[in-house]
Amino acid sequence: MKILVVGGGGREHALVYRLTHGGHEVIAAPGNPGIEAHARCLPVPIEAHARLVELAVSEAVDLVVVGPEAPLVAGLADDLRAKGIPTFGPGAAGAQLEGSKAFSKEFFARHKIPTAPFAVVSTVAEADAAIERIAQIGHGPHSGSGQVVVKVDGLAAGKGVVVASDAAEARAAAREMLEARRFSDAGTRVIIEKRIIGREVSVLALTDGTRLEVLPATEDHKTIFDGDTGPNTGGMGTVSPSWASDALVARIRAEILQPTIAGLAADGIPYRGVLYAGVMVDEAGTPWLLEYNCRFGDPETQPIMARLKGDLGAVLLGAARGEMPVGALAWDPRVAVCVVVAAAGYPGAVRTGDPIRGLDVSTTDVVVFHAGTAHKGADVVSAGGRVLGVTALGISVEQARGKAYGVVDRIELAGKQVRRDIGVRTRLGGVGL
Numbered sequence: 001m002k003i004l005v006v007g008g009g010g011r012e013h014a015l016v017y018r019l020t021h022g023g024h025e026v027i028a029a030p031g032n033p034g035i036e037a038h039a040r041c042l043p044v045p046i047e048a049h050a051r052l053v054e055l056a057v058s059e060a061v062d063l064v065v066v067g068p069e070a071p072l073v074a075g076l077a078d079d080l081r082a083k084g085i086p087t088f089g090p091g092a093a094g095a096q097l098e099g100s101k102a103f104s105k106e107f108f109a110r111h112k113i114p115t116a117p118f119a120v121v122s123t124v125a126e127a128d129a130a131i132e133r134i135a136q137i138g139h140g141p142h143s144g145s146g147q148v149v150v151k152v153d154g155l156a157a158g159k160g161v162v163v164a165s166d167a168a169e170a171r172a173a174a175r176e177m178l179e180a181r182r183f184s185d186a187g188t189r190v191i192i193e194k195r196i197i198g199r200e201v202s203v204l205a206l207t208d209g210t211r212l213e214v215l216p217a218t219e220d221h222k223t224i225f226d227g228d229t230g231p232n233t234g235g236m237g238t239v240s241p242s243w244a245s246d247a248l249v250a251r252i253r254a255e256i257l258q259p260t261i262a263g264l265a266a267d268g269i270p271y272r273g274v275l276y277a278g279v280m281v282d283e284a285g286t287p288w289l290l291e292y293n294c295r296f297g298d299p300e301t302q303p304i305m306a307r308l309k310g311d312l313g314a315v316l317l318g319a320a321r322g323e324m325p326v327g328a329l330a331w332d333p334r335v336a337v338c339v340v341v342a343a344a345g346y347p348g349a350v351r352t353g354d355p356i357r358g359l360d361v362s363t364t365d366v367v368v369f370h371a372g373t374a375h376k377g378a379d380v381v382s383a384g385g386r387v388l389g390v391t392a393l394g395i396s397v398e399q400a401r402g403k404a405y406g407v408v409d410r411i412e413l414a415g416k417q418v419r420r421d422i423g424v425r426t427r428l429g430g431v432g433l
Contacts, residue, residue, distance in 0.1 A: 001317065002060065003019055003064070004025070004029065005027070006065070006066045008027070009032070009386075010388075011296050011302070012032075012068075013390075014296075014302045016038050017367065024314050027039060029042045029044040030044055030046070032202070032371075034373060035370065038429060047070070052079075063085075063313065064080050064089075067295060071385075072090060072091075072294055078091040088317075090294050093269045101291060105215055108289060111259055113289055116290070118192060118193035118194070119191070127190060131174070134189060135170075141431070150164060150191070150192060151190065164334055177190050178190055196282055201287075202276065203217050207271060209271050210322070211326050212253065212258065216242075218242050221238065224236060226419055235386070237419055238338050239422065241335065241426070256277055256287060256289050260277075276292060280363040289303060302367075306332075307336050308329060315329060334394055337394070340387075340419070341365040343416070346417060350398075352384065354381055356388070357415075358407075365394075366391065368393050368407065371386045401422065
């Protein structure tokens with residue numbers, strides 16, 4: 001097939017890598033210097049919907065795969081389907097699951113999908129009252145010494161979430177979002193929810209609106225510093241497969257993913273794309289849905305694509321047409337570890353334009369996925385907060401980590417930030433996970 005992949009980050013590099021290894025011709029818009037090694041890149045930005053549709057038509061592509069969330073929320077998939085182009089990615093209605101946390105939380109409640117108690121607020125007074133009320137809710141799975149989570153309603157590149165240690169921090173976060181407008185229009189409404197204490201796991205599933213193909217679970221590392229400290233980021237590394245057992249993943253499928261598909265159908269929302277569930281598993285082993293993304297995760301996609309076997313393109317085309325083949329994918333039994341190399345200043349004010357050296361990797365067990373890079377003359381330079389995702393395969397987590405960090409340490413980028421503890425978390429004790 002000829003496939004158009006929309007986007008230019010690490011997720012898109014990983015998708016292009018796997019699709020081209022499956023024998024497909026790939027065009028990327030806009031792509032990046034890493035993607036250029038596999039596909040023809042055309043400088044069409046992701047927000048230029050009319051130009052992307054024209055590109056898909058003029059190139060007579062068989063399939064469009066939309067990578068980032070913003071064009072999905074803005075209706076790019078709807079525009080492509082209106083031209084009869086098979087598209088993997090939900091329309092604007094389905095993409096609200098990520099584009100609006102208020103919509104998604106109310107969807108979870110309506111369809112009885114297990115999620116934390118919450119309130120949607122639009123003023124500081126409403127936020128203060130909700131923080132006071134929700135902080136006092138119950139014990140057990142909703143315990144946490146009165147802790148709450150404060151989230152902006154709209155898209156915030158994975159950074160619009162504050163896990164508050166006490167009510168004062170929660171109130172301050174709500175004021176930053178609602179009064180200071182730190183996240184602009186994304187923060188006109190704010191979600192206050194009870195913090196669930198446990199261990200997080202990411203479960204991605206492909207769907208044609210009826211069928212589900214659940215991909216191997218991964219475990220992301222959200223904060224910037226080792227030991228899960230510092231501010232949240234879009235993700236500093238991940239491991240596949242994760243610590244989650246087959247039984248736990250089966251439970252997530254039955255209690256979260258399948259009710260979501262049924263709920264979307266009941267609400268009259270066609271959904272053909274990825275359902276990316278961020279799930280917190282409490283000390284009793286119960287999974288609780290934190291939120292959905294409506295696209296492949298970044299960096300989770302990188303280790304998943306490194307392990308995937310089979311024709312991904314055929315599965316995505318089937319999903320786009322509403323006839324997804326199930327069971328067509330297989331997985332490398334080895335472990336994949338992805339370590340993100342971030343730019344100086346991330347996740348705050350990011351410094352860009354720094355030359356990157358040491359990108360040549362000669363082993364088939366390690367792939368350097370480009371997430372935020374650009375050309376500057378003869379150099380490849382940093383062009384975003386998360387610059388690279390070094391992904392390695394090994395027979396154990398320890399071996400894969402060793403390979404990944406071996407390459408990370410050879411990469412030269414002024415002021416680079418790297419977590420050194422990707423993959424070292426131990427299993428939760430005594431909870432039967």
